[in-house]
Amino acid sequence: MLSNKIHKHFENKVIWITGASSGIGRALVIALSSVNCKIFISSRSEEKLQATIDQCQDNKNNNIILLAGDLTSKQVNQEILQQIKQIAGKLDIAILNAGSCEYVDIEHFDSALFERQMNTNFMSMVYGIEAALPLLRSSADAQLIGMSSTAAYMGLPRAEAYGATKAAIRNMFAALRVSLLPQNISSSVICPGFVETELTAKNDFDMPAMITASKSAEHILKGIAKHQQEIHFPKRFSLALKFIASLPNPIISWFVSKTILKSNKARI
Numbered sequence: 001m002l003s004n005k006i007h008k009h010f011e012n013k014v015i016w017i018t019g020a021s022s023g024i025g026r027a028l029v030i031a032l033s034s035v036n037c038k039i040f041i042s043s044r045s046e047e048k049l050q051a052t053i054d055q056c057q058d059n060k061n062n063n064i065i066l067l068a069g070d071l072t073s074k075q076v077n078q079e080i081l082q083q084i085k086q087i088a089g090k091l092d093i094a095i096l097n098a099g100s101c102e103y104v105d106i107e108h109f110d111s112a113l114f115e116r117q118m119n120t121n122f123m124s125m126v127y128g129i130e131a132a133l134p135l136l137r138s139s140a141d142a143q144l145i146g147m148s149s150t151a152a153y154m155g156l157p158r159a160e161a162y163g164a165t166k167a168a169i170r171n172m173f174a175a176l177r178v179s180l181l182p183q184n185i186s187s188s189v190i191c192p193g194f195v196e197t198e199l200t201a202k203n204d205f206d207m208p209a210m211i212t213a214s215k216s217a218e219h220i221l222k223g224i225a226k227h228q229q230e231i232h233f234p235k236r237f238s239l240a241l242k243f244i245a246s247l248p249n250p251i252i253s254w255f256v257s258k259t260i261l262k263s264n265k266a267r268i
Contacts, residue, residue, distance in 0.1 A: 002031060002221060009225035013037045013141075014088040016080075018071055018128060019098035021048030023197030024147070027217035028095060029064065030056050039064045040084050042071060043098060071098045071124040074131075081131040091135035093224070096128045097147040097190075099165075103158040114161045121165035129176075133185075142185040145224060146173050150193045150238050154245040154252060166191075170230075177229055186227050192216055193237040 010032060019025035020041035029041055033056035041049055046068035053064050067083055069076035084091055099121040102113050125146055136142040151159050152166040173189035180187055194210040211234055223231030232238035244255060 002035070002218075006221055006225045007035055010035045010037050010093075010221070013092040014040070014084070014090050014139075015093045015095065016040045016042070016084060016091060016132065017095045017097060018042045018124075019096075019147070020052055021045050022052075024192070024195060024213050024216050024220070025095075025097045026052045026055070027213035028097070028220060029053075031214070031217040031221060033057075033064060037063060038088055040067050040080075040088075041065070042067050042069060042080055044068065044070050071128065072119045074127045077124075077127040077131040081135060085135055090138055091132060092139045092141060093143045093145065094128065094132040094136060095145040095147075095220075095224075096125045096132075098124050098128075099147060101159075101162045103162070104160045106157075114164070117161040117165050118168075121162070122168050125169060126172075136185050137183055140184075143224060143227070144176065144180065144185055144187040145220075146187070146189050148173070148189050148191045150191050150232065150241050152191060153238075153241045154256075156256065188224060188228055189230050190220055190223070191230060191232040191238060192219075193232075193234055193241075 015032065015037055017025055017028055017039060018041075020029050021043035025041075025043070029039060029052050032039055041052060041064060043049055046066065049066045049068055053066065056064060065087065067080045069080055071077060081091070100117070102117055104110070104113060129144065129146075132144065136144060146169050148169040149163075149166040151163040152170040154163075156163055170189050170191065173187055176187045195216045196210060196212050216233070219233040220231055232242075244252060247255075
């Protein structure tokens, strides 16, 4: 349940959410479905997007519009934003959440995996930003939101590809935050820890401080309403990683090898 203050922030806004067919994206749509706003949702699967809409019991105003497409395509992003412009005439908030996670097998280092991760996680977001900015510039209170991860804070075994894409996103948004200020567009990057989703259900390792997708959505929407520059959670996990990442590199390497790497080897 959103607080009145958060609820008010999203009132009458036009919002685009990518990766809305499952996980955090779906939870965001469900949480916002009770608000008097217009929500455009995108991902590859039209069927899964419809399932997201079906789960929105508070969607009394039929304010959710499905725009399916492959977001790794520059053209598809342009076409989706053209449809948003034709239907709504504006865009206030873009939440670019689409992404996936593939882990690296160091014994079979595969450049194709890195390319897939970069296209799905990073380039799809770049295409989304490129397509969304012209519409965002016409909003009086525009916000650009990108999904990164706490994996962006430091290099972790098996996450060489995934972590690299999330670090790229975090770095890009640090620059966009400054570059877009003169255009009255505020930007935020989201760095969640472990969240219960279809992706994390496939993981074969311990995931400390895991939270539900709905709780994650609450953190994100609260952060967006406050215009937080970096929305990271759960704090007991994200702050711990931030502290470790601030240590000298030899200490970080020692810590990772003694904890994460050792834990991974125990499962092989």
